[in-house]
Amino acid sequence: RPRVLSGIQPTADSFHFGNYLGALRQWVDLQDEHTPFFFIADQHAITVEQDPKVLRERCLRAAAQLLAMGIDPSRSAIFIQSHVPAHAQLGWVLNCITGFGEARRMTQFKDKSAKQGEGHASVGLFTYPILQAADILLYRPAYVPVGEDQRQHLELTRDLAQRFNSRYKKTFRVPEPYILKETAKILDLQVPTAKMSKSASSPSGIIDLLDDPKVSAKKIRSAVTDSDTDVRFDREEKAGISNLLTIYSALTGTTIEALEEKYAGRGYGDFKGDLAEVVVEFVTPFRNRTLELLEDRDTLLGVLGDGAAQANAVAEATLRDVYDRVGFVPPI
Ligand code: AQP
Numbered sequence: 557r558p559r560v561l562s563g564i565q566p567t568a569d570s571f572h573f574g575n576y577l578g579a580l581r582q583w584v585d586l587q588d589e590h591t592p593f594f595f596i597a598d599q600h601a602i603t604v605e606q607d608p609k610v611l612r613e614r615c616l617r618a619a620a621q622l623l624a625m626g627i628d629p630s631r632s633a634i635f636i637q638s639h640v641p642a643h644a645q646l647g648w649v650l651n652c653i654t655g656f657g658e659a660r661r662m663t664q665f666k667d668k669s670a671k672q673g674e675g676h677a678s679v680g681l682f683t684y685p686i687l688q689a690a691d692i693l694l695y696r697p698a699y700v701p702v703g704e705d706q707r708q709h710l711e712l713t714r715d716l717a718q719r720f721n722s723r724y725k726k727t728f729r730v731p732e733p734y735i736l737k738e739t740a741k742i743l744d745l746q747v748p749t750a751k752m753s754k755s756a757s758s759p760s761g762i763i764d765l766l767d768d769p770k771v772s773a774k775k776i777r778s779a780v781t782d783s784d785t786d787v788r789f790d791r792e793e794k795a796g797i798s799n800l801l802t803i804y805s806a807l808t809g810t811t812i813e814a815l816e817e818k819y820a821g822r823g824y825g826d827f828k829g830d831l832a833e834v835v836v837e838f839v840t841p842f843r844n845r846t847l848e849l850l851e852d853r854d855t856l857l858g859v860l861g862d863g864a865a866q867a868n869a870v871a872e873a874t875l876r877d878v879y880d881r882v883g884f885v886p887p888i
Contacts, residue, residue: 558698560590560734563597563637563691564622566614567606567754570766571621574742574752577806578703582736584626586701592632593695593867594622599637599644600688603681604668604755617846619856621765624845635863637691642871646690647683649878650716653723654686658715663708668755689713693720694871696729704740705751707733724881727874739806745779748795769840773832776800787819787827797824804831807838 562583564575571580583594596618601611615636622634637643659665662685669677685708692700692713700710710733717728744750746761753762763772781796789812791798804827805812819827849856880886 557589557591559593559695560586560699560701561593561595561692561695561697561731562701563595563600563688564618565597565601565754566611566618567601567604568764569614569617570764571618572752572754572757572765573763573803574703575754576625576765577739577742577803578736579701580622580625581739581806582701582734583622583632586699586734587626587628587631590699592627593697593870594627594632594634595640595691595863595867596622596634596636597691600684603678603684604672616853616856617766617850619860620846620849621842623849623856623859624842625765629859629862633863633866634859635867636860639860639864640694640867640871642694642868642875643687643691646694646871646875646878647687649882650686650690650693650720651683653716653719654683654712658712659683659686662712664705671756685709685712686716689716692731693717693728694874695867696874697731698729699734700731701734703742703751704735707735720878720881727877727881738802742803743795743799745775745796745799748780748799763835765839766843766846767839769836769843772835772839776832776835777828779828781824781828785823787822787824788816797827800828800831804834807834 562579564571564580583592586592596615598611598615619634623629627634659682665677665682665684668681688709689712693716700713702710710731714730717730721728721730742752744752744757744761745763746758750756760775760778763775767775779796779800781800782794784794786794787797787801788794789798789801801812801815804810804815876886
């Protein structure tokens with residue numbers, strides 16, 4: 557069974573619908589035919605300042621949410637990035653084969669560092685995509701399920717894998733991004749030209765999976781749409797409605813065409829009201845399950861411990877190959 561690998565940052569109290577529809581739902585589905593490694597990226601999280609107590613809590617909340625949405629520890633290794641030292645160790649080696657100009661081209665760094673003001677972004681934020689390449693390449697996965705915003709980082713990962721393989725000896729598998737076109741970029745409900753984002757969206761633009769379901773329903777009903785009344789998918793002209801159609805279709809498995817037909821001539825009010833109900837039905841059991849899992853910290857830590865053991869076994873073996881190939885003397 558081919559391996560898959562992906563990670564998510566514990567940088568908010570809750571994951572949002574962009575994370576879920578863009579990536580996490582694919583994580584759940586890929587478990588059937590693959591051997592997955594899924595991690596909580598605490599080392600990526602500290603590329604911007606974090607409150608240590610909050611970060612620790614958010615890591616556990618992340619683990620609880622992954623389990624609640626259907627990540628099954630008997631099929632997937634779930635672990636915390638900092639529990640597997642090989643990530644940072646391989647990150648260093650890859651730093652040394654990455655060009656400065658190549659790293660500087662990463663648009664996510666440009667966006668995030670611009671927000672922090674000239675000169676204030678950390679070097680960690682700059683080299684983040686290289687650590688991400690290490691996260692991935694250690695497991696030699698076939699696929700990396702992510703949202704569209706990660707495509708450029710995946711390209712860098714592939715370039716670094718190819719560069720290392722040709723400079724030394726074939727060591728890494730060159731992974732393919734696994735990006736579902738329909739849900740690759742879920743948009744902010746208030747600014748339907750921007751992606752829904754933990755750090756950039758306003759509270760009314762983002763639906764958190766752990767929000768009070770009543771709050772989520774209200775956010776759907778007050779999502780920005782155009783002045784027309786046609787429930788029709790048109791990403792250019794009707795970005796808001798198209799985004800809501802995408803969410804509706806993904807949550808119910810109904811095609812966009814069937815939804816357009818169902819709401820023909822009925823206006824936005826009916827459509828948003830029904831979608832609000834769909835969202836409530838989805839988040840209510842998810843939220844209850846997450847809160848339940850959070851009551852039993854020992855079990856959560858146990859799952860993460862088992863996951864780290866599985867991950868370390870694979871990652872250490874890859875790192876040994878890498879160290880050997882670059883010419884490090886093995887310790888006795
Ligand atoms: N709006 C989105 N649509 C589709 N996929 C998305 N992802 C994030 N936002 C959307 C995907 O979710 C996974 C985990 O994201 P992450 O937490 O590792 O990092 P991120 O991309 O930084 O998430 P955010 O919410 O956008 O946080 P900020 O704004 O802080 O950067 C990834 O696979 C991502 O593609």
